[in-house]
Amino acid sequence: KKIQKDNIKGFTFLGYMELRDPLRAAAKDQILAAKRAGVRTVIITGDHPETARAIGAEAGLQAGPDSVVIGSELDKWSDDELEKRVSRIAVYARVEPRHKIRIVKAWQARDEVVAMTGDGVNDAPALKAADIGIAVGFGTDVAKQASDVVILDNDLGTISAAIEEGRVIFDNIRKVSVYLIAGSFTEVFLIGSAMVMGLTAPLLAVQILWINFFADSFPHLGLALEKKELDVMRMRPRKRSEHVLNADMIKMIAIIAIVANIFLLALFFWLLGTDRSVEAVRSMMFVAVGVDSLFFVFSARTFRKSIFRMNPFSNGWLLGGVAIGFIMMIAATTIPFLKMVFEVTPLSLSDWSLLLMIALIKVIIIELAKETFILRKQAKA
Numbered sequence: 320k321k322i323q324k325d326n327i328k329g330f331t332f333l334g335y336m337e338l339r340d341p342l343r344a345a346a347k348d349q350i351l352a353a354k355r356a357g358v359r360t361v362i363i364t365g366d367h368p369e370t371a372r373a374i375g376a377e378a379g380l381q382a383g384p385d386s387v388v389i390g391s392e393l394d395k396w397s398d399d400e401l402e403k404r405v406s407r408i409a410v411y412a413r414v415e416p417r418h419k420i421r422i423v424k425a426w427q428a429r430d431e432v433v434a435m436t437g438d439g440v441n442d443a444p445a446l447k448a449a450d451i452g453i454a455v456g457f458g459t460d461v462a463k464q465a466s467d468v469v470i471l472d473n474d475l476g477t478i479s480a481a482i483e484e485g486r487v488i489f490d491n492i493r494k495v496s497v498y499l500i501a502g503s504f505t506e507v508f509l510i511g512s513a514m515v516m517g518l519t520a521p522l523l524a525v526q527i528l529w530i531n532f533f534a535d536s537f538p539h540l541g542l543a544l545e546k547k548e549l550d551v552m553r554m555r556p557r558k559r560s561e562h563v564l565n566a567d568m569i570k571m572i573a574i575i576a577i578v579a580n581i582f583l584l585a586l587f588f589w590l591l592g593t594d595r596s597v598e599a600v601r602s603m604m605f606v607a608v609g610v611d612s613l614f615f616v617f618s619a620r621t622f623r624k625s626i627f628r629m630n631p632f633s634n635g636w637l638l639g640g641v642a643i644g645f646i647m648m649i650a651a652t653t654i655p656f657l658k659m660v661f662e663v664t665p666l667s668l669s670d671w672s673l674l675l676m677i678a679l680i681k682v683i684i685i686e687l688a689k690e691t692f693i694l695r696k697q698a699k700a
Contacts, residue, residue: 320578323454323670324364324630325353331632342374342377342378343475343549344476344477344649345376345440345476347377347379349475349476349478349479349588350379350380350475351379352479352484352552353479354379355361355479355552355553356479356482356483356552356553356554356556356558357554357556358378358479358482358563360378360410361380361409361422361525362374362375362409362410362411362419363381363411363414363419363422363445364410364411364412364414365414365415365441365536365556366412366413366586367412367413368387368389368410368412368413369504370412371410371411371412372387372410372412375387375409375410377653378409380381380410384572385407386407386408386409386410387408387410387411387412388410388411389410389411389412389413389414390406390412390413390414390418393400393414393418393421393422394418398421398424398425398428400424401421401640402428402429402676403423405422405429406424406429412488412643414487415441416441416442416443416444416445416460419435419441419442419444419445420445420446420448422443423445423448423449423545424532425447426594427450430558430663431448431560432450432451432556432559433450433451434449434450434451434452434453434498435448435451435452435453435633436453436454436455436475436478437451437452437453437454437455437458437460437462437466438454438457438458438459438585439456439459439462440461440462442454442458442462442465443459443464443465444465444643445463445524446462446465446466447465447625451467451468452466452467452468452470453466453467453468453469453470453611454466454468454470455469455470456469456470456472456473456474457473459483461570470518473630478619479552480566482552483547483551483552484572486547486551486552486554487542487546487547487551489545489550489557489563490545490547490548490551491542491543491545492543492562492563493564493568493622494543494545494619494620494621494622495539495543496563496564496568497564497568497571497572497575497619497622498535498538498539498612498616498619499535499539499565499621500572501571501572501575501576501579501615502530502531502535502612502615503531504572504576504605505525505575505579505608505611505612506522506530506579506608507575507581508576508580508660509521509580509583509587509604509608510521512580512584513587513627518587518591519591519597519600520601520664521583521587521597521601521604522601522604522605522608523599523601523605523661523662525660526601526605526659526661526663529609529647529651529661530608530609530612530648533647534609534612534613534647534648535612535613535644536642537641537643537644537647538612538613538616538637538640538641539616539640539645540636540637540640541616541636541637541638541640541641542616542619542620542634542636542637542640544636544637545620545634545636545637546633548621548623549655550623550633554581555612557699567622567696568622571622571689571694572694574688574689574692575618575685576687577614577686578688579611579615579681580682580683582611582680582681583607583608583611584593586603586607586677587600587604587606590603590604596664598662598663598664599664601662601663602652602663602664602665603666603674604664605651605652605663605672606652606670606671607672607677607678609644609647609648609680610674610675610678611649611678612644612647612678613648613678614677614678614679614682615682615685616637616641616685617637618629618682618685620634620637620688622689624690624693625686625689625690625693626682627686635680651663652665653665
């Protein structure tokens with residue numbers, strides 16, 4: 320029977336009882352941290368629009384009159400119109416599964432990477448359509464099976480932590496790539512220049528292999544374990560089409576290769592003008608190229624600031640790798656069997672001092688060029 324005022328008898332009004340499913344205490348801070356990293360958070364719910372607006376405001380989302388849309392309004396919009404408006408909408412209320420898919424595809428049409436979180440059966444289609452479907456641990460099996468990732472701790476902060484870790488990994492891939500490619504170009508340009516000018520080869524093939532496989536291997540492993548940079552979660556997201564070696568990385572490779580080859584070629588010409596034997600000249604060039612890569616690995620630790628603004632001892636793995644690299648170069652020039660294999664002669668203390676000084680000067684020049692490049696980029700921005 321329908322309850323009406325006239326048939327309500329025998330009751331005494333005691334008051335109202337409110338039921339509320341509050342946000343987690345850290346949710347607002349996590350959303351703000353994601354915002355600083357350039358990640359846009361949007362609420363999509365089946366709740367009443369005013370409830371959704373209140374939750375959005377509590378979560379730190381600016382949900383004004385034009386930024387809250389209900390499912391029935393979405394039905395009136397074409398896909399093109401939704402694509403134009405989607406960037407201004409912070410909260411969607413009273414939506415159905417078909418609306419969620421349209422919202423995901425509207426963001427994707429703007430060339431954005433979409434991560435969708437959900438826990439129910441009605442979230443499954445959108446979780447599948449998103450670039451990254453994220454289900455929570457207490458969600459339904461259907462939602463988990465449709466997702467790419469399942470958050471076992473049901474914590475929104477896990478997503479931010481994953482974004483941070485992904486950025487650190489990508490940064491380190493770039494650093495290792497620049498380090499290895501710049502070293503390879505240095506060797507190619509050095510040998511190519513000598514061949515073009517009709518000079519004797521500054522390095523033997525076996526010497527290059529030793530530098531690449533032994534002297535360089537341990538430093539680049541240490542570089543791959545470089546800790547996160549402090550501004551990693553304040554950087555704007557990369558474009559979907561951006562390559563590992565973008566324009567900035569190619570410029571950095573060019574700077575390193577050019578500076579290194581100027582010094583190496585100058586050293587090579589000077590050595591050829593002395594009374595040293597061909598083996599002695601190659602011995603010096605062998606160690607010069609090896610020491611050069613062991614020094615400029617520190618320049619590859621960051622491309623957003625000078626290494627002189629960093630703690631040089633913060634990466635113990637890199638320091639250990641460089642130490643092993645130096646041991647490998649010393650072993651190649653002192654152990655009799657290896658000296659015979661690499662056709663080298665021992666270097667004096669003054670020779671080592673000269674090569675270390677040249678390598679240090681090259682790093683300083685590279686860092687000055689890097690600092691100039693960074694300042695110009697910041698001024699342009």
